């Protein structure tokens with residue numbers, strides 16, 4: 001599997017290759033070329049050339065192309081789901097029912113968004129001028145994406161950018177590049193011109209760094225860890241690029257004493273185990289009223305015990321492996337250290353009989369206190385911590401006791417509590433009596449060290465445009481009244 005540059009699949013200039021492996025078996029899926037700075041240069045040059053025409057396409061032309069793309073993706077849905085499942089170790093049910101339909105729906109959404117350019121009405125905001133707003137694309141966008149939802153992350157980066165008239169070079173994660181290339185091939189089949197979308201497969205420090213520093217890249221959009229996000233900001237500073245960052249999370253899951261406990265327990269299990277917990281919005285810190293604590297812990301432990309780990313191609317499998325053995329070791333080491341300060345109620349080990357894959361049991365750690373490693377660090381695995389609270393103020397303080405601010409949920413039947421929590425919890429999204437659902441019309445993105453900028457929705461489309469003020473003199477007068485502030489006062 002190679003690079004997708006200027007409308008064609010090409011070998012990388014470096015001659016370097018790496019295997020994409022199925023995390024559930026360790027089997028080799030495909031060999032990926034690893035591109036370097038020369039490939040980034042070629043891709044950015046193609047994007048720059050294509051920009052001249054694509055940025056001038058009418059909204060309806062771009063919309064029509066995206067509508068065709070949605071149909072192309074739909075036609076390839078089963079294949080996309082299968083490849084996504086194999087490269088990322090996702091249960092096929094998740095890939096089929098979430099990743100692929102989500103991507104198609106996003107494409108259809110941006111086909112519509114392309115035709116909605118918002119701005120203030122043209123008007124005479126000064127008596128002597130007519131002002132109007134132009135909403136324009138930014139230029140060549142350089143995007144870097146993570147491995148946890150490779151197809152959706154590629155779509156979240158590419159779609160708003162091209163709907164707005166930008167062209168793009170995307171670097172997917174080097175261990176999960178396959179569906180990004182397939183997505184790009186679908187764009188070619190949909191008639192989107194060569195150079196509008198380019199994919200450079202390569203490692204972060206080589207291809208990623210070259211892309212983020214490229215002088216012809218006007219905007220960088222990055223999804224990944226907060227650690228790498230900081231280097232993105234530094235790289236962007238070299239030419240003052242616009243920056244869009246979707247970083248880590250450590251979502252609180254607040255359960256009040258009046259909550260429907262059965263719903264909260266189901267929500268905690270689904271919210272913490274989605275994508276094997278490798279989800280930036282996953283429920284990570286359950287913060288539970290002391291009066292419901294024992295019941296909650298027992299309920300989650302009970303449902304965790306029934307979760308089926310197994311072959312990712314089996315539609316009955318609920319939970320797939322972690323992305324790699326190395327990542328499993330990291331998750332396991334955090335859980336093992338937690339035994340010294342908290343109570344591992346269930347899990348905390350790989351399952352038996354799935355030794356070739358990087359599987360890890362659903363893990364519940366109770367009695368975790370603020371400041372401890374399992375409370376502060378993003379674990380990015382099937383691990384939920386539980387902490388007790390006594391009153392509403394404490395619940396909100398605990399929810400906000402994190403460097404992150406991506407997502408949160410509150411579980412209560414009390415409308416006033418829900419209103420307080422949704423207003424005061426610092427996060428890009430707060431769910432009430434649910435945790436995880438996303439929707440194309442609504443924004444996804446964080447505050448604090450979870451980054452800034454939005455994915456999906458009209459807000460994301462806006463992030464990929466710049467607003468230009470055009471001001472027309474309507475007096476035809478040479479000596480305009482305002483000139484007196486500068487020169488020519490007689491008295």
Ligand code: NAD
Pocket residue numbers: 144145146147148149171172173174202203204205207208209212223224225226228229231245246247248249279280378380406444445446450451
């Ligand atoms: P990561 O930061 O290690 O890697 C993300 C991407 O950055 C990869 O493509 C990688 O190759 C590239 N990269 C690494 N070093 C780089 C460098 N020096 N210069 C340029 N690029 C570089 O993250 P990951 O482990 O792939 O993904 C997991 C992280 O992503 C988690 O922290 C998760 O919360 C976050 N995430 C956030 C969102 C969101 O919307 N906020 C969504 C998904 C994942």
